[in-house]
Amino acid sequence: MQARGSAVVSGEVGRPTAYRDEFVEQAKKLCELGATDMELADFFEVDVSTIYRWKIAHPEFCEALIAGKDACDDRVERSLYNRAVGYSFPAVKIFMPANAEAPVYAPYTEHVPPDTGAAMSWLKNRRGDKWREKSEVDVTVTDRATLIAEARKRVANGKQD
Numbered sequence: 001m002q003a004r005g006s007a008v009v010s011g012e013v014g015r016p017t018a019y020r021d022e023f024v025e026q027a028k029k030l031c032e033l034g035a036t037d038m039e040l041a042d043f044f045e046v047d048v049s050t051i052y053r054w055k056i057a058h059p060e061f062c063e064a065l066i067a068g069k070d071a072c073d074d075r076v077e078r079s080l081y082n083r084a085v086g087y088s089f090p091a092v093k094i095f096m097p098a099n100a101e102a103p104v105y106a107p108y109t110e111h112v113p114p115d116t117g118a119a120m121s122w123l124k125n126r127r128g129d130k131w132r133e134k135s136e137v138d139v140t141v142t143d144r145a146t147l148i149a150e151a152r153k154r155v156a157n158g159k160q161d
Helices: 023-033 036-046 048-057 059-085 114-128 144-156
Strands: 007-009 012-014 085-097 104-112
Touching: 023 036, 023 059, 036 048, 036 104, 048 059, 059 114
Parallel strands: none
Antiparallel strands: 007 012, 085 104
16 A cells, blocks of 8 residues: 555555664763754754654653753753852862973862852752742722822822822
8 A cells, every 4th residue: 555655664654764763872862962852853864843753653762862851951950059059179280390301280179169140040949939039019000080180189299209
């Protein structure tokens, strides 16, 4: 059974799919590196709508994308936390003293202080009930005639806002 201009694939009518089983692991690794669905489409040389269809048609592909993106999000979350509280890491300074035959390596500990912006972002998202910026506005609705009368009274009394 063949439709006009279409190929029969696995008993289905339509164009053959470009999907391959090896895409599962490739997509997971790309997502772990921060790839978006649009970037996956570019990598696999398909339209982004094809990526959406593959997610529906191939549960293992969809699960790989979710796992890869979750791992990437977890890494960003850890990085934001570290930036919020500050952190230290080992580093090395390299010097080349005058008349020396080889450079001198001086290991030390670099300290990155806490970042208040990162801390606020963390708290607003994790403890929004306590840290989210809220504005409370008290609104009183008054008809136009009352507003005009009040304005005239203020002008008559010499009060201007």
